[in-house]
Structures are given as structure tokens and as C-alpha cells.
Amino acid sequence: MENLSSEAAPLLVFLLPGFLSAWIFYGLTSHPKPGQFERTVEALVFTFVVHAATEFVELILQLIGEGWAIGSWTSTSQIVCSVVLAILLGAAVAAAVNKDTFHSWLRKRGFTSRTSHPSEWFCVLDKNPAYVVLQLTDGRRLTGWPKEWPVNPSTGQFYIQMPAWITEGGDPVDLVALDGILIHATDVRWVEVFPEELP
Structure with missing residues (x-):
């Protein structure tokens, strides 16, 4: 031994x-x-x-x-x-x-079209800091600034600051009493990314 x-x-x-x-x-x-x-x-x-x-x-x-x-x-x-x-x-x-x-x-130099980030999901959110709209699986929509986001769409959570629910008529309902909302990635159907400069 x-x-x-x-x-x-x-x-x-x-x-x-x-x-x-x-x-x-x-x-x-x-x-x-x-x-x-x-x-x-x-x-x-x-x-x-x-x-x-x-x-x-x-x-x-x-x-x-x-x-x-x-x-x-x-x-x-x-x-x-x-x-x-x-x-x-x-x-x-x-x-x-x-x-x-x-x-x-x-x-x-044309050797690859890939990035070094772990997923396309992470790459888009990391390289384009902007407001997003999360389309949830239950049909609701949430907008805000993504301070944190998951590495891939199947695990982790979004932390959305300055959150606002979007009504069926398209009007935002600001949640001013909150610093942010955590949304599980599996509850998100797709993510809409705004341009950096909002109109």
C-alpha cells in the first residue's frame, strides 16, 4: 500500500x-x-x-x-x-x-461558421444585449431586460429585469414593484429580441 x-x-x-x-x-x-x-x-x-x-x-x-x-x-x-x-x-x-x-x-478566414459559445441560444443573448419578449408555453408574453439567461433552452432560468406582461391587445403592464422575475427555460416557447435601440 x-x-x-x-x-x-x-x-x-x-x-x-x-x-x-x-x-x-x-x-x-x-x-x-x-x-x-x-x-x-x-x-x-x-x-x-x-x-x-x-x-x-x-x-x-x-x-x-x-x-x-x-x-x-x-x-x-x-x-x-x-x-x-x-x-x-x-x-x-x-x-x-x-x-x-x-x-x-x-x-x-472561412474555416467555420460556429462560435465558441455553448449554444446558439446563449450566443444570441450574449452578443446582442437588448430587450426581449418571452413567449411562454401557456400563451402569456413577458417583456423586459434579460440579466441572466440559461446556457441552453432545456435547463436553467431567465432572470428578467424591468418586467412587464403584454396583454392580448399588445399593451405592456409594468410590474414596477418587482426587481425582476425568474422564468424557467422550459416554460419559454420562443424569444423575441428587440433591436438594441428601441423606437
């Missing part, structure tokens, strides 16, 4: 940066977590990138150290460097995904 734990500890230290990057990525984006196998593969890819970057940092510091020595590169320095790089990598990839950086660059 002691032999197993002594072999597992270095493996966990080796894999930690990749799992840390993946954890930060999913914590900072709206992407739903995939299955265990996909998450493990992503963590291994992150691990490879972090360890390659750590080796590069070590090489650069050794070259600098030939002229101006600060200290020696130890296993502790390597662990600290890999953890810092893992945090930076996870945050950078999350920021790029949230801003649609990779996919927008690929769309401009």
Missing part, C-alpha cells in the same frame, strides 16, 4: 496543472462540464501544454542565469512555475472563449 501511494504522489503532482487549468476554464465560462472521460482528456492536453511551457521557462531562466544568477532551478521551482502557468493558461483560454476570440478569427 505504501508503494502504491509513493508511486501515485508524483503522478498527481504531474497531472495537477492540467486539472487546475480545466477547473479554472469551466469555472470562468458558461460551457457545461462534459463527461468524465472528456474532462480527463482536456486536463491531459492542458497538462502537456503547461509542462511544455514550464520547460521553456526553465530554459529561458537558465540562459539568463548564465550571465546573472538568481538561484538554482529545483523541483519546488518547477512545481510553483507549473501551477502559476496552469492558472494563467486556464484564465487565458476562458477569456478567449468568452470573447469568441478563436472562432471569430477562424470565421473571418
